[in-house]
Amino acid sequence: RTLGLLTSDLALHAPSQIASAVKNRAAQAGAGVIIAMPEQATQAACLLALQELLAQRVTGLLINLPLEDDQAEELAALACPTPTLFLDVSPTAQVNSLVFDAAEGARLGAEHVLALGHRVIALLAGPPGSVSARARLAGWLETLENAQVTPAASAHGDWSAASGYEQAQRLLASQPLPEAILVANDQMALGVLRACAEKGFAVPGQIAVIGYDDTADSAWYTPPLTTIRQAFKEAGERSVDWLLQPPTDELSQTLLPVTLVIRSSA
Numbered sequence: 001r002t003l004g005l006l007t008s009d010l011a012l013h014a015p016s017q018i019a020s021a022v023k024n025r026a027a028q029a030g031a032g033v034i035i036a037m038p039e040q041a042t043q044a045a046c047l048l049a050l051q052e053l054l055a056q057r058v059t060g061l062l063i064n065l066p067l068e069d070d071q072a073e074e075l076a077a078l079a080c081p082t083p084t085l086f087l088d089v090s091p092t093a094q095v096n097s098l099v100f101d102a103a104e105g106a107r108l109g110a111e112h113v114l115a116l117g118h119r120v121i122a123l124l125a126g127p128p129g130s131v132s133a134r135a136r137l138a139g140w141l142e143t144l145e146n147a148q149v150t151p152a153a154s155a156h157g158d159w160s161a162a163s164g165y166e167q168a169q170r171l172l173a174s175q176p177l178p179e180a181i182l183v184a185n186d187q188m189a190l191g192v193l194r195a196c197a198e199k200g201f202a203v204p205g206q207i208a209v210i211g212y213d214d215t216a217d218s219a220w221y222t223p224p225l226t227t228i229r230q231a232f233k234e235a236g237e238r239s240v241d242w243l244l245q246p247p248t249d250e251l252s253q254t255l256l257p258v259t260l261v262i263r264s265s266a
C-alpha cells in the first residue's frame with residue numbers, strides 16, 4: 001500500500017510537521033508515502049500533481065493544500081474512486097475532510113487578549129488566498145465585534161517569519177501602539193517578536209503577542225510563545241488511519257478541536 005500526499009510548501013513548519021507524522025504512521029503500518037508539492041498553488045498545478053500521484057497507483061490520497069470548495073470538489077472527482085481526504089478546506093466543501101476548528105481557534109486567541117484587558121488590538125492575518133487564513137481572520141473579527149472592539153490595525157503576511165517581520169513594521173508604526181497583536185501563525189509571530197525586540201518593545205509588557213499552530217519550536221521562542229495548538233501529529237496519524245481503512249460511501253467530515261496554550265508572550 002502506498003499513500004500519496006499532496007502538500008503545501010514543506011519549507012513551512014506546519015505542513016512539514018504533518019508530513020512527518022504521516023510518513024511515520026504509514027511506516028508503522030507498512031505503507032509508503034509519495035509526496036508531491038506543486039510549485040504553484042494554481043488549480044492546474046494541483047490537478048497535474050494529483051494525476052502524477054494517481055499514475056503511481058497510490059491507494060489513498062491526502063491533500064494538504066488550501067483549496068476553495070469548488071477546487072477541492074474537482075480534485076475529489078478526479079481522484080475518485082481512490083479514497084481521498086482533505087486537510088485544508090472549509091467544512092462547507094463537499095469532500096472528505098479532517099480540519100481544525102478555525103472559528104474556535106480564532107475565538108480562543110481573541111478572547112485571551114481581551115481577558116488580559118487589551119482593547120488596542122492589531123491583526124496579522126495569513127494570505128487571503130488561504131481558506132484557513134480567512135477563517136481565522138473572520139473568527140477574530142467576530143469575537144472582537146462581540147466585545148465592541150474595532151481592530152486598531154491589520155495586515156496580511158504569507159505565513160513566513162520574514163513576512164511577519166515586515167508586516168510588524170507597519171503594525172508597530174500605527175498610533176496608538178497596539179497593546180496586543182493576534183498573529184495567524186507561529187512563524188509570522190517569530191518575525192513579530194524580532195521586530196518588537198529591535199524596536200525595544202517588551203513582550204508581553206508593552207505588547208502581547210499570540211500565535212497560532214503551536215509548532216514544535218514555538219515553546220523555544222523568546223519569550224516562549226502563547227499560541228493556539230493544532231495537534232499536527234495527531235491529525236497526521238488520524239489521516240493515515242482513515243486512508244488505510246476508509247469508511248464506506250458516506251461523506252466523512254471531521255472538525256478537530258484546538259486549544260489555547262498559555263506561555264509567556266501573552
Ligand code: IPT
Nearest residue numbers: 008012014015087088132159185
Ligand atoms: C496552516 C498553518 O496554520 C500555517 O502556519 C501554514 O503553515 C499553512 O498551514 C500552510 O498552508 S495549517 C493547515 C492545515 C490549515
